[in-house]
Amino acid sequence: MSKILLHIEGLAVLILSIYFYARFDFSWIMFFILLLSPDLSMFGYAVDKRTGAIVYNIFHSYIVPIILILLALIIANNLLLAIGIIWVAHIGMDRTAGYGLKYPADFKDTHLQRVG
Numbered sequence: 001m002s003k004i005l006l007h008i009e010g011l012a013v014l015i016l017s018i019y020f021y022a023r024f025d026f027s028w029i030m031f032f033i034l035l036l037s038p039d040l041s042m043f044g045y046a047v048d049k050r051t052g053a054i055v056y057n058i059f060h061s062y063i064v065p066i067i068l069i070l071l072a073l074i075i076a077n078n079l080l081l082a083i084g085i086i087w088v089a090h091i092g093m094d095r096t097a098g099y100g101l102k103y104p105a106d107f108k109d110t111h112l113q114r115v116g
Contacts, residue, residue, distance in 0.1 A: 006112055010095025017089035026082040034086045035093070045107060053102040060091055060101060 021031060044055030058064065065087035072080035094100075100110030 003112060006100075007096055007098065010092045010097075013092030014089055014096055015092075017085050017092055021082065021085045021089065024078070024081065024085075026078070026085070030082060031086055031089075034083065035090055038087060038090045042107075049106065050104040052107065053104040057101045060094060060099075062088065062091060065091070 038059040041056045041059035042052065045052030065084045068080055068087065069084035072078070072084055095112070098110075098112055100112030103109040103111070
């Protein structure tokens with residue numbers, strides 16, 4: 001049950017991100033170009049599994065994009081706001097699909113797999 005709730009939560013985040021992105025009338029071309037950009041963090045695995053997990057988790061945690069969104073709102077920067085919303089949408093999309101934060105043991109070993 002907990003795992004299903006986490007997938008639904010990811011879907012809710014994705015839907016809300018798309019709603020706010022549309023509400024601000026940002027570029028959909030930019031949305032689709034940048035939507036998968038956080039996955040470039042997988043290149044950290046070229047170093048080793050531990051480094052890969054750390055880099056991947058930094059780019060797939062809500063902390064950094066939320067800080068970016070707050071900063072964008074404070075300084076009234078629409079580009080940063082759009083990037084932050086796209087980033088949150090990406091994380092929500094990943095969680096919906098079952099991709100979670102990584103453990104250093106293996107790329108496929110995620111926090112969502114360990115939830116019962």
